[in-house]
Amino acid sequence: SSHDRAVLHNGVQMPWVGLGVYKAEDGDEVIQAIKWAIDAGYRSIDTASLYENEAGVGQAIAESHVPREELFITTKVWNTDQGYERTLEAFNASLERLGLDYVDLYLVHWPVPEMYKETWKALEKIYNDGRAKAIGVSNFKKHHLEDLIADAEIKPMVNQVEYHPRLTQEDLLSYCKEKGIQLEAWRPLLKGEIFEEPTLVELAEKYNKSVAQIILRWDLQNGVVTIPKSVTKNRIEENIDIFDFELTNKDMSRISALNQDKRNGADPDDPEFYK
Numbered sequence: 082s083s084h085d086r087a088v089l090h091n092g093v094q095m096p097w098v099g100l101g102v103y104k105a106e107d108g109d110e111v112i113q114a115i116k117w118a119i120d121a122g123y124r125s126i127d128t129a130s131l132y133e134n135e136a137g138v139g140q141a142i143a144e145s146h147v148p149r150e151e152l153f154i155t156t157k158v159w160n161t162d163q164g165y166e167r168t169l170e171a172f173n174a175s176l177e178r179l180g181l182d183y184v185d186l187y188l189v190h191w192p193v194p195e196m197y198k199e200t201w202k203a204l205e206k207i208y209n210d211g212r213a214k215a216i217g218v219s220n221f222k223k224h225h226l227e228d229l230i231a232d233a234e235i236k237p238m239v240n241q242v243e244y245h246p247r248l249t250q251e252d253l254l255s256y257c258k259e260k261g262i263q264l265e266a267w268r269p270l271l272k273g274e275i276f277e278e279p280t281l282v283e284l285a286e287k288y289n290k291s292v293a294q295i296i297l298r299w300d301l302q303n304g305v306v307t308i309p310k311s312v313t314k315n316r317i318e319e320n321i322d323i324f325d326f327e328l329t330n331k332d333m334s335r336i337s338a339l340n341q342d343k344r345n346g347a348d349p350d351d352p353e354f355y356k
């Protein structure tokens with residue numbers, strides 16, 4: 082059911098489906114979306130300092146009638162805030178805007194070259210101080226993870242990466258499973274750009290579900306946490322209504338076969354991205 086949770090390597094439980102709020106406007110838009118989401122059964126929200134809506138996320142949490150400990154709030158340190166001291170400051174600022182005394186998950190947003198190991202030390206401190214229940218990374222490739230783990234005191238609990246039927250990340254997923262790092266899918270719906278894909282349309286008809294639901298169910302059955310974004314009530318509800326059907330192994334493979342190793346967002350190894 083939607084109450085089932087993934088168990089991270091430190092024992093913390095994380096909902097399989099969360100609401101992504103990238104480009105949800107701070108204030109009424111993000112607050113309303115989160116209220117609809119909570120009513121629909123969501124307990125997890127994915128924001129970042131970059132999204133400039135942490136204050137609205139915090140307001141929605143404060144106004145919700147769900148106990149704080151049932152919610153799972155993720156935020157991230159932006160690239161220009163990396164390094165040990167700056168990350169500690171950025172974290173304090175995020176907590177302040179959110180109006181929280183801890184987050185459930187704090188992520189290194191991108192593996193900024195020459196910086197992310199120092200940043201990780203700050204996340205370890207934040208975790209050891211109990212101010213993040215779990216810590217992780219985002220947009221880390223296998224080589225970044227290997228490099229980080231070689232020196233880390235704490236292994237990341239989560240790696241949040243671009244993941245959808247055009248970018249199935251099979252090697253990274255199996256590496257993360259081997260290491261006990263939970264993979265989490267960003268841009269799981271490819272912003273809706275894959276909704277006409279004939280195989281997905283056919284499967285939607287077969288299961289009497291929407292294409293969005295077929296894709297998000299494929300995430301779950303691959304053991305990947307997913308965070309679709311919407312600010313529209315019926316879509317928010319639709320995107321978590323994926324616990325009442327199961328894709329066959331053959332249909333899972335048909336979806337995976339749509340892979341083109343094609344990124345929609347930046348390549349984490351592109352130095353231009355960090356300039």
Ligand code: NAD
Binds near residue numbers: 100104220293311
């Ligand atoms: P997404 O794939 O979730 O697509 C969102 C868009 O798809 C919506 O704006 C809407 O146009 C459409 N949509 C959503 N549900 C639909 C439905 N049921 N029917 C029809 N259309 C629907 O894209 P995203 O927002 O880029 O990614 C999701 C979340 O991942 C973000 O909000 C953010 O929290 C996170 N993210 C993280 C990173 C990172 O670097 N860590 C990068 C991008 C996104």
